[in-house]
Amino acid sequence: MGSTFGGLNILSRSLYANQASLETVGHNIANAGTDGYSRQRVNLATASPSGEVYGLNKNYSGSGVTVASIIRARDRFTDEQLWKESSSLSYSQTSSAALTKMEGVFTEPSETGIQTVLNRFWTSWQTLSTNASDSGARTAVAQQGVALVNAIKHAAEQLRDTAANINTEVVATVNKINQISESINKLNEQIYFTEFSGTNNANDLRDSRDLLVDELSKLVDVSVKEDSTGRYTIQTSGLTLVDAKGYCNKLSTETTAKNTPPDNLSYDVTKVVFVNNGNVMNFADGKGELKALLDSRDSSTKGIKGYMTSLENVSQFLLQDFNDVHRKGYGTNNESGRNFFGDGTDGGSPAKDKDYKTVGMPTGSSWIDELTVNSAITGSTAGLAIIAAKTTFSLVSAVTPDADNTGSATVTATGTGTYVPTDPMNPATPIDPATPTTVRVTVDDLGVIKYSASTNGVDWSTPITTISPITVNIQGMDVTIAVNSTANPTSPTEDTYEFTLSKGNNNASGDNAILLGNCLKTDTSSSTLGNVSLDSYYSAMIGTLGVQSQDAQRLGTNQKTVVDQLINLRASTSGVNMDEEMTDMIRFQKGYNASARVLTAMDEMLDKLINGTGIVGR
Known part of the structure; x- marks a missing residue:
């Protein structure tokens, strides 16, 4: 038979096991709404039995229960899938937001968009062609030209402001990545020292680390590996941010000033570099908020760079091709060789209007910056005579x-x-x-x-x-x-x-005004615009922007469905279900009470043994 007091040890273990289980249930309930928390459970195991020898036989008696471990419910495969898909979702959402902002810059179709201003400019030339001597028609041409210049410059300035905002967001995102990396590195060490003995599980610390990885996966693409010590090694685009050996590598930013070769962009560009070697980071396509920010600014097809280039091409067309037709015509003063757009001179004596088609764009400037209506036209009423509505002089x-x-x-x-x-x-x-x-x-x-x-x-x-x-x-x-x-x-x-x-001053002919109108609507000879008309070029640009925005929204919607499914799948494993916890609470409470009742019965037996035995005959 076992020890007289062996039962007390069994019951004390039972009380501890049920108490630990109840405490874990309480911990789960308390953290039911905590982000990143994983439901924990107590693993109970039968204690090693004790054996005693009676005669030739060795009998084993149970020793009760023991708490083997307290572990968290987590599916690593689901985590890795979620980190991957969250990175794609963040890219789609950030790209969609940036494209929506660019749609707001151009506000098409609307009464205030560039397309409407272009149409009004064309209409003013059509009106002038029917009454080329009318000062009112000439005034309308000049003012509509000013409106077109203002619309293009305003759109360009808004794109520059958007690029500046993206630069600020890039810096903030890089700082956030560095902070998360440092925190993960610290948690790596805390988890290692907590679990070093092999008897403890750092469940809450692991939850905090995985929550940080969740956040990091939204910013950049991540690859996570766990070694035998429980430490994470985290890489992005092949570069290590957190090393399992305790090193934390950082990212930094460098800003290139506007009009800097070879890109010669008209706005500052903030790039992400790896501190260890100073190389510019090339993040994985379609992954992470940071990559989306960089693409929204730098992409030649769907970024600010591409749409600024389109506005540059429109401005170059007006300064070169449109001016070329205007320079060949004659105003009411019978002068030719005058620009409608641009204030540059050829530097000769006497100075003449600059032929932008011959000299090109000034160094350190841009076509958009150079674009303006000739101040000789807008400077005075007499300047309206410069507008070349006819092809011949009188x-x-x-x-x-x-x-x-x-x-x-x-x-x-x-x-x-x-x-x-x-x-x-x-x-x-x-x-x-x-x-x-x-x-x-x-x-x-x-x-x-x-x-x-x-x-x-x-x-x-x-x-x-x-x-x-x-x-x-x-x-x-x-x-x-x-x-x-x-x-x-x-x-x-x-x-x-x-x-x-x-x-002479006879200006009845408006044939050059017709040519200038055709230059805006139907002429496809400009290599600057890819041999399409200005009207078609701008319409195609706006149509492309609309399709890109819709596509980004569609991808974002589809990707969110995938991420939501993975979140639900992870919640089914790691989430706290109140009904289950209440059931466990009743079960462990009953177990605790039953153990206490048995302990009371055993205490009465021992009391009888100790206090009631051996008193007969006294």
């Missing part, structure tokens, strides 16, 4: 009758090319286009026609052997002069006609 001819008034002459002037007369004695020297050119036609008594031209008082003559009419080309002006004379061989008198040719 000439005014003043006829001086011949000496004997026996003949007559007419002039038909059609301007071709650029009206820039040159000094006939020095053709390389330009002469002020405003200087009138005088043509003198002489018909002698033999019917031989000669003409001479004078500009700035310099004369030159060229004999003409053809009977009228004649065509005189004066540095780009084809002037047809019809001469009718009654030649009298017996008279020495020559018939002489003088025509003063100068630029």
